[in-house]
Amino acid sequence: MFYRLSGIHHTRYESARALWPVTADRRIILGLLLLALAAPFLLSDLYLTSYMLPWLIWTAAALSLTLLMGIAGQLHFGFAAVMAIGAYTSIHLTRAGVPFELALLGAGLMAALIGCLFGAAALRVKGLYLVMATLAMQYLVEWTIINVPAISGGAQATLSTPDVTFLFVPLQSDGALYYTALLWTVVVTLLIMNIKRSSFGRALVAVRDKDFAASVIGVNPLKYKLLAFFASSFLGGVTGAVLAFCYYQAVTPEQFGFNVSIQLVAMVLVGGLGSVIGAYLGAGFVLLLPIVLTNLLAFVAQFDLIPISFNLLSHIPLMVYGALIIGVILFEPLGLAKIYDNIRKYFLVWPFRHTQS
Amino acid sequence: MDFQFLIELTINGALTGLMYSLVALGIVLIYKSSGVPNLAQGAMVMLAAYIVWIFAGLLGTPILVAVFMALVGMFLFGMFTERFLLRKMVGQPIIMVVMLTLGLESLLRGIGPGLLGAAPKSLDLGLDMMPIIIGDVFINREYLVGGLIGAAMVGLSLLFFRTRLGTKLRAVSDNHISSWSVGISVERAVAISWGLAGISAVAAGAMWGSVQGVDWTLTALLFPAVAVVILGGLDSIYGVLIAGLIVGILGSVIPGYVDPLVGGGTRDVVTSLIILLTIMFRPHGIFGREDIERV
Numbered sequence: 001m002f003y004r005l006s007g008i009h010h011t012r013y014e015s016a017r018a019l020w021p022v023t024a025d026r027r028i029i030l031g032l033l034l035l036a037l038a039a040p041f042l043l044s045d046l047y048l049t050s051y052m053l054p055w056l057i058w059t060a061a062a063l064s065l066t067l068l069m070g071i072a073g074q075l076h077f078g079f080a081a082v083m084a085i086g087a088y089t090s091i092h093l094t095r096a097g098v099p100f101e102l103a104l105l106g107a108g109l110m111a112a113l114i115g116c117l118f119g120a121a122a123l124r125v126k127g128l129y130l131v132m133a134t135l136a137m138q139y140l141v142e143w144t145i146i147n148v149p150a151i152s153g154g155a156q157a158t159l160s161t162p163d164v165t166f167l168f169v170p171l172q173s174d175g176a177l178y179y180t181a182l183l184w185t186v187v188v189t190l191l192i193m194n195i196k197r198s199s200f201g202r203a204l205v206a207v208r209d210k211d212f213a214a215s216v217i218g219v220n221p222l223k224y225k226l227l228a229f230f231a232s233s234f235l236g237g238v239t240g241a242v243l244a245f246c247y248y249q250a251v252t253p254e255q256f257g258f259n260v261s262i263q264l265v266a267m268v269l270v271g272g273l274g275s276v277i278g279a280y281l282g283a284g285f286v287l288l289l290p291i292v293l294t295n296l297l298a299f300v301a302q303f304d305l306i307p308i309s310f311n312l313l314s315h316i317p318l319m320v321y322g323a324l325i326i327g328v329i330l331f332e333p334l335g336l337a338k339i340y341d342n343i344r345k346y347f348l349v350w351p352f353r354h355t356q357s
Numbered sequence: 358m359d360f361q362f363l364i365e366l367t368i369n370g371a372l373t374g375l376m377y378s379l380v381a382l383g384i385v386l387i388y389k390s391s392g393v394p395n396l397a398q399g400a401m402v403m404l405a406a407y408i409v410w411i412f413a414g415l416l417g418t419p420i421l422v423a424v425f426m427a428l429v430g431m432f433l434f435g436m437f438t439e440r441f442l443l444r445k446m447v448g449q450p451i452i453m454v455v456m457l458t459l460g461l462e463s464l465l466r467g468i469g470p471g472l473l474g475a476a477p478k479s480l481d482l483g484l485d486m487m488p489i490i491i492g493d494v495f496i497n498r499e500y501l502v503g504g505l506i507g508a509a510m511v512g513l514s515l516l517f518f519r520t521r522l523g524t525k526l527r528a529v530s531d532n533h534i535s536s537w538s539v540g541i542s543v544e545r546a547v548a549i550s551w552g553l554a555g556i557s558a559v560a561a562g563a564m565w566g567s568v569q570g571v572d573w574t575l576t577a578l579l580f581p582a583v584a585v586v587i588l589g590g591l592d593s594i595y596g597v598l599i600a601g602l603i604v605g606i607l608g609s610v611i612p613g614y615v616d617p618l619v620g621g622g623t624r625d626v627v628t629s630l631i632i633l634l635t636i637m638f639r640p641h642g643i644f645g646r647e648d649i650e651r652v
């Protein structure tokens with residue numbers, strides 16, 4: 001039914017290698033982009049700032065992490081710390097009078113430099129030990145931020161972001177914040193998609209699949225592991241800065257705690273390791289499903305049919321989130337991206353059962 | 358340098374460390390038999406503490422009955438977890454297994470306090486609260502009992518691995534396929550090790566619950582326990598004991614002197630540094646078996 005490949009014959013390598021080789025795909029992407037651009041006029045302020053905006057920014061974060069975990073295969077359980085470094089660096093730089101655009105760059109570089117320290121562990125160990133090492137570094141970074149007043153402004157302090165302009169637009173109105181986040185997410189998306197089809201991405205995949213086999217065919221695993229940590233931490237740092245300026249507007253160390261790291265890994269995993277559309281779906285699911293379910297239960301609780309205490313209600317997000325991770329891993333280890341793919345393939349030849357690809 | 362302060366910190370740290378060993382023991386038992394890093398052990402400790410509290414605090418049964426019920430409950434819980442969650446994970450990459458146990462952790466952390474109330478509950482094991490004073494050194498009595506139970510549990514597991522069933526478990530931990538070929542049911546052995554981890558979670562839950570109250574913060578014991586396991590070696594029972602002492606003493610002595618200077622929270626830093634340094638210099642820990650990778 002939705003067979004969109006009819007009449008498409010690639011005669012040159014360039015057209016076969018394009019980001020979206022199928023015309024229908026290009027139209028869908030264009031439509032989605034237009035919808036995203038029109039969102040401030042279509043959605044109410046509440047939906048725009050408390051659902052769309054965090055969803056976009058967390059998607060960018062999940063994409064940065066999927067570059068490391070999905071494509072390069074290096075497990076990272078301290079990504080929130082990397083984002084924290086970006087957020088704090090950008091705030092301190094803008095407070096010192098640096099323009100926001102340069103501060104974003106500085107945030108990325110700082111996060112990338114410290115992120116490479118995380119990567120140093122990856123040069124020595126992998127798998128479970130890498131998980132533990134990055135987890136320990138998450139605690140160290142967190143502790144440093146909390147206990148050095150010059151960074152956090154004191155143990156319990158919140159650091160509010162100064163007013164800045166981005167590309168000559170003051171970042172004050174909801175619309176400006178939204179478009180900044182959208183721009184960054186689109187940039188990261190295009191970057192990851194292009195990395196996946198470049199020689200750099202292929203080298204990362206080789207390292208992921210078997211690092212010593214990669215070194216046999218001439219891919220230096222040490223170099224590419226470090227590069228993966230550098231690139232992913234750079235993106236993560238800038239995302240942290242965007243998160244701080246566009247969404248939180250006042251940062252505390254708790255916003256980048258251990259749980260956030262786990263949440264990021266959950267987004268990547270629920271969406272599907274290494275998949276771009278998976279990052280969008282995963283971030284949306286992990287972020288929104290607990291909220292939706294809590295609202296639903298609160299709605300049911302109004303009618304007093306089932307007794308639901310406030311205490312239970314406040315723990316629902318945690319349960320849903322745990323059950324979601326367990327469910328996805330047990331029933332579809334390849335994540336939501338695979339489910340999406342299955343549905344798409346089913347409708348490709350819909351009245352009939354079997355497809356070729 | 359105040360020598361007596363140092364002794365006090367060392368002794369209480371060593372006892373705390375032995376109580377960490379109680380939590381860590383469960384992780385090692387499971388890792389040894391199945392190669393699964395159980396990051397839900399902290400949540401299992403919390404669950405066990407809640408079960409003990411339900412019987413002892415809510416229903417008012419004697420503490421021994423409560424502990425017995427918790428032992429049965431947690432043994433079954435461990436077996437069920439293995440049967441319905443972890444068995445499907447055989448052959449999956451490690452990240453899936455790690456995230457599954459973390460998902461279980463967060464599920465339990467929601468269910469326990471969600472259904473029973475988030476406020477900390479006090480668990481009275483009938484121990485005397487007065488510290489023991491030897492010379493001029495104060496020793497916390499609960500920590501002493503907990504430390505002794507920790508050491509005893511590790512000793513018991515060492516003895517257990519000499520029994521017939523324990524020998525089977527050791528065979529399974531050595532190699533799954535060769536164990537199958539000599540007629541050992543690997544599935545059952547792994548399930549039993551999960552049950553045993555549940556039992557060690559009861560001991561840990563009862564002791565830690567009595568020390569710091571029963572609430573979700575018990576799950577945070579996972580972090581020092583992970584340090585103990587990494588330092589001692591993921592598959593070594595001796596390692597749990599020795600590393601527990603090291604982590605406990607360092608985590609008590611260093612904060613004792615450094616905390617006043619930097620304003621608190623150094624214990625987590627010490628724990629993190631132990632994990633990091635171990636992984637950088639000797640990833641398989643003090644007593645652990647080194648993994649050899651073949652192409």
